[in-house]
Amino acid sequence: MALTNIFIQEKLVEKFGDxxxxxxxxxxxxxxxxxxxxxxxxxxxxxxxxxxTFLTDLCGVNYPDQKDAEIVVVYHLHNFIENIRVRLxxxxxxxxxxxxxxxxxxxxxxWMERETYDxxxxxxxxxxxxxxxxxxxxxxxxxxxxxxxxEDQTRIDKDDEMFGRG
Amino acid sequence: MRPVRFNIxxxxxEIADAISMAPAPDGIGGDGFFATQLSSVVGxxxxxxLWPLPFATSCCGIEFMATMASHYDLARFGSERVGFxxxxxxxxxxMGTIAKKMAPVLRQVYLQMAEPRWVIAVGACASSGGxxxxxxxxxxxxxxxxxxxxxxxxxxxxxxxIDGFMKIQDLVGQESIRRRNSEQYKALLNSYGIQ
Numbered sequence: 001m002a003l004t005n006i007f008i009q010e011k012l013v014e015k016f017g018d019x020x021x022x023x024x025x026x027x028x029x030x031x032x033x034x035x036x037x038x039x040x041x042x043x044x045x046x047x048x049x050x051x052x053t054f055l056t057d058l059c060g061v062n063y064p065d066q067k068d069a070e071i072v073v074v075y076h077l078h079n080f081i082e083n084i085r086v087r088l089x090x091x092x093x094x095x096x097x098x099x100x101x102x103x104x105x106x107x108x109x110x111w112m113e114r115e116t117y118d119x120x121x122x123x124x125x126x127x128x129x130x131x132x133x134x135x136x137x138x139x140x141x142x143x144x145x146x147x148x149x150x151e152d153q154t155r156i157d158k159d160d161e162m163f164g165r166g
Numbered sequence: 167m168r169p170v171r172f173n174i175x176x177x178x179x180e181i182a183d184a185i186s187m188a189p190a191p192d193g194i195g196g197d198g199f200f201a202t203q204l205s206s207v208v209g210x211x212x213x214x215x216l217w218p219l220p221f222a223t224s225c226c227g228i229e230f231m232a233t234m235a236s237h238y239d240l241a242r243f244g245s246e247r248v249g250f251x252x253x254x255x256x257x258x259x260x261m262g263t264i265a266k267k268m269a270p271v272l273r274q275v276y277l278q279m280a281e282p283r284w285v286i287a288v289g290a291c292a293s294s295g296g297x298x299x300x301x302x303x304x305x306x307x308x309x310x311x312x313x314x315x316x317x318x319x320x321x322x323x324x325x326x327x328i329d330g331f332m333k334i335q336d337l338v339g340q341e342s343i344r345r346r347n348s349e350q351y352k353a354l355l356n357s358y359g360i361q
Binding site for chain 1: 266267301302
């Protein structure tokens with residue numbers, strides 16, 4: 001039978017019970033959440049049983065107001081045969097953003113996890129080369145976390161005075 | 167009757183009007199001699215044969231391509247030869263956004279140039295970071311190398327780039343040949359951690 005969002009949801013609930021939650025469908029893509037501890041189990045299940053053999057994207061999101069779930073890691077998976085996508089997200093606290101690496105399942109996750117580490121500081125446990133990939137190596141913060149202001153408040157070289165409006 | 171495609175009244179080129187000569191520096195001249203300062207002669211030679219090194223990273227580089235091409239023709243100012251080796255060039259033209267990751271590369275290019283060398287920052291990004299007021303972009307190349315002339319604009323028109331180039335020519339023409347050995351110049355380079 002053709003793979004449908006409802007079928008995928010039923011399979012996931014049957015296998016993982018209440019460990020998968022918050023099912024929603026945004027623009028035809030099934031989205032759901034799971035616990036950070038069993039992200040690999042869910043991805044492996046989607047790969048083996050439901051044919052999601054391609055990792056389209058892996059990225060981070062920062063929700064500073066979600067207590068103990070500030071950092072969210074999102075996986076986009078694609079089933080080429082049925083041309084169906086799912087979106088899986090896990091949330092971790094900002095104090096201890098530990099996530100198991102998906103780079104053993106998907107080689108393509110290697111650089112995407114480095115990028116997510118670079119911008120959000122997610123610590124991917126088991127990653128072979130977890131270091132900055134886009135920003136300068138000397139950077140000592142994670143720039144896309146919302147705790148950092150967009151610009152340095154102490155700088156004076158772009159004040160109005162510098163443009164004759166002082 | 168001749169076919170029209172033959173021009174039987176060709177326009178003779180006025181070669182005398184087409185050649186422009188740089189004006190001679192101040193000095194004392196007479197029959198068969200001319201005396202002036204060495205720095206004036208050196209400055210005259212340098213300012214009319216600058217070799218630019220384009221360091222173009224974004225849209226200001228496109229404007230520079232127009233500046234170099236036939237319509238605006240940077241070669242009129244003695245800069246026919248745009249060099250792509252820093253070791254042969256006198257003028258580093260930085261055009262475009264310089265990311266923080268690019269800053270060491272730009273600095274390396276500057277260090278590879280031989281003295282005397284001049285730097286022109288073309289456009290808002292090279293001068294101040296421009297609209298990219300963000301964690302990844304260098305807020306002006308004068309944070310890593312000394313700059314002689316800034317050209318404003320986002321991007322500046324070719325006329326503005328030419329105006330900046332002529333400002334550089336003024337600087338070059340008036341520069342003392344001892345300037346590069348002066349204490350002030352060494353202090354300037356030291357403030358950038360060079361030498």
